[in-house]
Amino acid sequence: MESETILEAVNLRKQFGALVAVEDVSLKVRKNSLHAIIGPNGAGKTTFFNLLSGNIEPTSGQVIFKGRDITHQPVHRTIHFGIGRSFQITNIFPNLTVFENIRLAAQALGADNFKFWQPASAFKKYESRTWEVIEKVGLKDRALTPAKTLPHGDQRKLELGMILAPDPEVLLLDEPTAGMASEQVPELIALIQEIQKAGNKTVMLVEHNMNVVMSVSDAITVMHQGKVLAEGTPAEITANKEVQTAYLGGLYELNV
Amino acid sequence: MDYILDVQSIHTFIGQYHILQGVDVQVPRGSITALLGRNGAGKTTTLKSILGLTPPREGKVTFDGRELNGMRSFDIAALGIGFVPEHRAIFRDLSVEENLKIAERRKGDLDRKREMIFSLFPDLKRLIGLPGTSLSGGQQQMLAIARALVPDNRLLLIDEPSEGLAPVIIEHMMDAIRQLSKESTVVLVEQNFLVASQLAETYVIIEEGRSVTSGKMSDLKQDKATIHRYLGAA
């Protein structure tokens, strides 16, 4: 069954000087799917994400979210439309506590940001949402520790918690497992899957690791050299010879 | 065995982060050794720790019989270690020639090596007068490697040489690395397992800031389980 498209890239292109980082990429993400983007280092995955989330402006092309053109919206607006984004390199408020990090995320879309005469703790709805999220990502014991003292794996969970807190419809996750110990990876992937299924969310995932995504994705886009090399279900991608070689380094005939 | 570089259980911190938590690397003289592992595993930090750019807090690094701990990074480099960083770090305000010349440790280094460099990278001859910025990604990578060749380095640390390059260029670069490994030892960080497996003779796999396994590349190629477990791909 073909469900509706929630996020769409139309001929997105980004040039840095002479370098074309993303070359006319078109892509449709269906609602409530888990859509993975894979590809070797330097394939333009992160740049493509940055274009979708508005972190950088495209040289040409459009980003359409629920039928609305959001290409030139400033980055702080995209979350208000319902797009949350995490980063490959952990991007948190290092000196604030885990609780504070997530509370700031939970409060962002509310209407109380300028009530400066009341302490933040007076706004119970954000507090309860924060605890909810903290519990979901499994950081309850760590809630009051400063974010920068967390081990790397927990920082990745915090990062996830920060984009979950405002309850966005689409989650853009840029290598959520980057740098995690291999035994922690399945746990986090399971968490992402659970969030996606239980919350009826659309998840876009940039991953380096093919195996991680094969089992969980509904659709996979393979990027290489800034272009879309292939698109399809995990089965189709696995079968695709071109993808295999490209992903394994772009060398045509290698005898391992 | 004769190891030119011996890294013994180093621990490196960047700010509060405990990045390396015990990395051992032994590099046989005259070989190509690959550091393998996932994104963020600590491969680049290992290279930087060897060079003293992020000095290890514990452990020992020995280069050619000399202990490097506590030495300043430029003194370490001056012992004969060349570095090709991940993003090439070509100097924008310098011409291609100046980018090479700045690597001279003694006067005339470049003139002595010029022929050798041009035979490895014929493209550079044509580009020599251009500013460093006007090069394409592949050309920048060539220049970065060439720069490490200018002085007489006994050890080259090359970080992700294939990243972002087109297949044809990767093959060309692999040839070049093979060529120069005849003159000095090479330590290679490489995400792309196929490139690494073709170039290197020995390997070290780094995972979560620890070196988990190492050995001969020919053995690793047979060991699908290890490849699968630590490298994911293939």
Place this chain on the structure above:
Amino acid sequence: MTQFLRKNLILILTLAAFLAVFIAAGQGMERKDFVITLLRGLSVGSLTFLVASGFSLIFGLLDVLNLAHGTLFMIGAYLGWTVYVRPDTFVDVLTPLALLIGGFTLSALWTKLSALLPASARTNKIFPWALLLVAALLAFTVITRYPISSWDTENFSQAPGSYSLMLDQGAPLAPPAVSFDKINPALALLGLLLASSLGAFGLSLFGQQTQSPKLTVKEFIPFGLLALIGFGAFAANDALTAFLTGLSNNWLFLIALLVATLSGIGLGALMESTLIRPLYSRPIYQLMLTLGMSAIGIEVVRAIWGRPEFVMPKPDIFSGSGQGCPATTLAAWWDKNCSIVLLFEGRVRVYNEIFIPLVGILVLIAVWILLQRTRLGMVIRAGVQDREMVEALGINVRRVFTLVFALGVGLAALGGILAAPSMGLSNAMGESLLLNALIALAIGGLTSYPGAALGSLLVGLLQQFMIKYGQIGIAIPFTEIIFKPTPPIVPASTVLLMVIILLLMPNGLLGKKE
């Protein structure tokens, strides 16, 4: 080509606008006024450039905003003045100064020695401080008794200003004689050497001794040189004074230029290696530190030279008058050394409006060559972009840092002594010039060397045109009104220009995008 045009559209438009404005500005005044204003702008621009270029080199490579730069400019002026007006004081100071610095150049020896100390935690904490204290006390004891022929800021007839004035009148005052009557000369010399050695040793104990450097003869060369200067100046004190006093003041001026620049270089090297270096990872604290240094510098100048402003007479080569002056040709000027030449019928002061811009342009070219043609310049340009990579190539970046800081301060000090005969000396001269330089850099681009030149030129020209129009007034087109910019508008106009340009191009005209 078209791409280049498109990329630099705003820059080209801005420069075109400037050109148009200056041409338009020329229409409103007589040609001689235009020429003079242009030259004056160039002069102010040159002085600004000397401060701005050093500032921007330091900021570019070291990421240090040296807010003490203006103060160092001022110190250059005062030091140069001392050599020029009071060579006797200069000679007297040489010995103690050289000996006091001497010990600090032996850092390799001290590091070596400190490695011999037993590694006990408690004594190692107190020991360096104790050494420093003893060194300071010793230095204080000797210096206060050491005979230095100086001036008396409290006593009008012997104030710096009076010495200047009388020299200008051609009847230099004879300073009161001083001699070793409070301290034995041998003891004094020994005490100074000991004080600096103890101090340097104490300081070296604060650092971590990870490895001991090799002791080579090379490490002792600076010390040898300083000792030579110190003892030489002591032995030949009177002869040297007599020689300097007997020199024509043109030569003396040249020596003053050299001494000021060299002292600036030395001061810069000292500042970088002792105070700035521990703070590389703490930018805001560097800012605070240089601000504190600036306050200290001004106080030192006030304590030594006093608060009142005074002038520095121009060297004879620029101060001729009488018959045949103002000169109309170069030959005539050379013959009479006129202070004023006629150019397009305008009376142009040779020192202010020709000599200063000339030096400015020379320095511009010299530093440009240094940056573009030498290995040091190559390292600097590379280091501005990527310090870590330069280090990874095996280049001692720390030493380059010290060199650049020293060079930057040297340029500022040169600017100071150059400005002294035209601006006069005052405690506030540094601050106003630093503000000018900051504005110039913000306009031109903070870390761009050509930007520093362009910005300084624009600031200088704008100021001088504003001043000129303040005198003659601007006829506003199609009206009878003649608008006269008032003096406060002059600095305000440059600030306004800066704000406008930064709003248009946040990185300045020639600055690079981050």
Place this chain on the structure above:
Amino acid sequence: MNSLAAIFRQNRASLLTLLGLVLLPFIAGMFEGASPAAVWVNAAGTSKFIQGLAIEIFILALYALSFDLIFGITGLLSFGHSMFFSVGAYLTGILLKSFGLNLWQTIGVVFLAAIAQAVLFGIVLPRVKGITFALVTLGMASVFHILVMSRELGDYTGADVGLQGVIVPDFISPANERLRFYFVALAVMVLAYLLYQRFVASPTGRVCVAIRENEGRARMLGYNTFSFKFAALLLSSITAAFAGTLHCLYQPIVSPNTASMGFTVTALLIVLLGGVGTLNGALVGALVYRLLDFGLRRYIGESASFINGAIYVAFVLFIPYGIVGTWMLKSFEIKKGWERLVGMVKK
């Protein structure tokens, strides 16, 4: 009842300090043998002198608080802060003296002017970042300094001599009603401090801290960071302007130095002395700064600023967290101000 006791217990140190400050004039009087009644009627003596010194400290503390809000809390380095203060000071003097407004009207106008100058800074805020923002604000403040110093406006501002002869309403005259002035200044400072504590704890203040920590991330969370930085600027501007108003009422002369860059540096120094990003630090810093300055000038004289400079250099090198910061170093929170400063200029 219980909660009141709890509040008292939690804030014992602050409350005791406040009590001490309330009683200070009388205690100071007792040392000299002056009875509280004498102090009450503003008899000349040590108490009156100490009150004066304390008023100056309160005003400085207000000013430093306002700087800490934008620099220490929000992470904006402004070199134009002296303008925030001196606009308040000059406007108060000019309105009272040349335009004959009464005090309340004057305060109203100062309030509007404070908003206007925050808007002025806000205009450049989105365009320039980091050190460039510092330079632009420095530029704007120096224009103001130049205007104040200019002879053309000398009739109003007193040019380089300073603004003199402001007739202060009798009920708050620093000469005859100093004790009242003391309590007014104390009250304003305490209220501002409480307001700031509240602000920093509020949703708005938390976002300001987040901006200091990682502005890019704050934007990604959906905050239009400009509005928050502007809010901090606005509050800071209003506070500094009121500090200026008090300064004008208290001092016989408003010196153009209060508009110079040196006065911005004073704020920076106070905050550094006390501890960046700790509101308490601004208060403690102001106290130490003023007493140090006073003591040095009194006992050492002219070369006081030499020693001042040396003390700051020593602070920078050896006590980078400041007094309050070092005091609280054990707690983790305090390090944040310090950590943030690392690399700030590069932003």
